Amino acid sequence: MELEVMVADVIQEAHDTTTLVLFTGNDHMDYLSGHFLTIDPHQFEALGRWIAFLEDVKGKKELPRAYSMASAPDEHYLAITVKEERYVPGYTKYPPLLSPILAQRTATGRKMLVTGFTGPYTLPKEGKTPSSILHIAAGSGIVPNWSILKFGLRNHPEMIQTLLYSNKTWLDTIYGEELIKLQKEFPDQLDIKFFITRENPPLSTNAAVVGGRIDKLTIEKAIEQLDDPLVYVCGPANTVHDKKLAKESNESLNPRFMESTLGYLSEIGIDKSRIKRESYG
Ligand SMILES: Cc1cc2nc3c(=O)[nH]c(=O)nc-3n(C[C@H](O)[C@H](O)[C@H](O)COP(=O)(O)OP(=O)(O)OC[C@H]3O[C@@H](n4cnc5c(N)ncnc54)[C@H](O)[C@@H]3O)c2cc1C
Structure with a gap:
């Protein structure tokens, strides 16, 4: 349309x-x-x-x-x-x-x-709404998750959501203050942890803002606190151009946010059918 x-x-x-x-x-x-x-x-x-x-x-x-x-x-x-x-x-x-x-x-x-x-990165249809969601996002990868978070909190009060959100600095954190406000509005339905990778200590003094990357242990702990969550992962991945370049120069590609996160989820034993992913490359 x-x-x-x-x-x-x-x-x-x-x-x-x-x-x-x-x-x-x-x-x-x-x-x-x-x-x-x-x-x-x-x-x-x-x-x-x-x-x-x-x-x-x-x-x-x-x-x-x-x-x-x-x-x-x-x-x-x-x-x-x-x-x-x-x-x-x-x-x-x-x-x-x-x-x-x-x-x-x-x-x-x-x-x-x-x-x-x-696009397929959406909530399952009415009647199949999950009891919990773990969002793992980096940078502008927050955008579709922001929409799902707001809609879920207002329309599915029984659904618990956790967000792990990574950025280089607090000032790069899209919707940062609005997310903090949302968490205060829905304290029983929403838990958020912000990760800041290139600012030590992070500029925000909010307790939910911590230094470092989203690692396997953090994801594992978040999953343990939820009831068989659907996991939504959105953020930078190696692009087709990156892959082509690496092949031409015979070099191996470093994992980016998406590859690392999917690797951790696989090691933790999350079935692929429980994971939705979207990359912007
Ligand atoms: C499903 C989906 C949802 C998205 N949602 C958002 C969103 O909410 N917000 C957001 O900001 N972005 C989003 N994006 C990304 C967005 O679509 C664009 O890719 C982004 O804005 C860059 O577009 P551009 O025209 O500025 O850059 P482009 O001109 O597309 O260039 C991007 C990069 O690709 C490289 N490149 C392009 N063509 C080639 C080539 N032929 N060979 C080698 N390298 C090349 C360029 O050098 C550059 O580094 C989304 C992407 C997808 C797939």
């Missing part, structure tokens, strides 16, 4: 991350928490010459980019949260195309076409 939306609000979540609140003209949109929409970069006139150049050097058409719903289906607005990708000389092959303009150069009133809604 293609929709014309208007940007009704622009909320800066972190120095490189912005939530775009989208006005659709409809009171209710039919999607599930965890679904994503897509945005075709060809619609942005300012990107025209840039797209022509990239399509020329890559030898293929630039595809629509996917963005998870940051809003939940019981909210009266649509929202996405976009983190600006960076060009890192010597590491990234091309400068990123769409995320810089969505995250840093989109003003209220801007109209755009979006196509939605789809």
